Amino acid sequence: MELREVLRRRRMVRRFDPGRPVGRAALDAVLCAAQRAPSAGFSQGWDFVVLTGEDEREAFWSAVARGSSDGPSGGSSGEPDAWLRGVSAAPALVLCLSDPDAYLDRYAEPDKGWTDRDPARWPVPYWDVDTGMAAMAMLLAAVDEGLGALFFGVPPTAHDRVRKAHGIPGNRRLVGVVALGHERTRVGGSSRTRPRRPAAEVVHWGTFGGADPGLSGVAGEGPSDR
Template identity: 65%
Template sequence: MELREVVRRRRMVRRFDPGRPVPESVVRDLVALAVRAPSAGFSQGWDFVALLAPEDRERFWGAAAGSGPPDAWLRGVSAAPALLVCLSNPGAYLDRYAEPDKGWSDRSLEHWPVPYWDTDTAMAAMLVLLGAQDAGLGALFFGVPAGRHGAVLEALRVPDDRHVVGVVALGHEAERVVGSAATRPRRTVEDVLHLGRFGVS
């Protein structure tokens, strides 16, 4: 599929068919795309935890969703046969930019008004979403609730120096759900492109 067509067709899927697994080889191919994402200083401060076995996904959902009856969103997304937890590693950037060719002699967070470790990991996740579309899969990028990050890191035995940026659910769509894209108009190029200064299109 041509890149422009992949981009135009890509959308978030919220209902998955649990009976159609995603092979590990496909997940590996998608992560191979992810590591082609740009990263500041070529720091590559990302990791991906693939949850393909039912017990691994159950452990994730137990930590991410907590107790209580699942709502419609959770019922649909938790049926996804593959989850890819996208993690950022701030230390990789702090170390890289303290090297002689970068000019900073310390690892201060004050040098980073934008946390590029999270930005770069999100760009890697976008490549996974595009790759999933190209592979004929449905995908959804979603966040872990603020109060559940620690529980997810512990459940997956992730080192505490990593951050959860988000999770990509992968699988085959079970049914189409009307989401925000169907009820809110997409902003046009004229709405978002400002030439020379803000407010000029």
């Protein structure tokens, strides 16, 4: 599939068909794409915990929901809402973990020279940024494999329980989760109620608020209209 078609088709899927498993070849392709993501200093400070067994996935959802009213399930009645019922049916979950130490160690090497390993040197936590890019690569690869996918976060109050449930070391950060499967029914999300911001609003030329010089004085449709 052409890249522009993958980008056009990519969307967050929130209802999965539990009766259609993710084939191993497709899953491997998605995970391979994640490992091709860029990383600062080629640190590759990410790990992916893949949950395909029913018991594994139930352990994850139980860890997320237990004793929490701010989890993905929403609400505090104890009953799963439509979001949780739809997403928990996904036959594969990939926990996306970042490893800050991998970056601090890498940049303490001779070609970088930050021997103090001070996180304050980093303008933003690139270990999380790069893991997010790996997750995006998975979302795009899923489209190419004919799968539906969703990236979602885990409430901070549940992180320790998820670590315990799946043996995740304490020095790993749980950036988010990619759910994979086949879409069951399409539901309207924010993209149905909130229009995509046009390029003229989000792309700034030369300075914040600067207009596209290539469109100056040109009438007709702009890139955002196509």
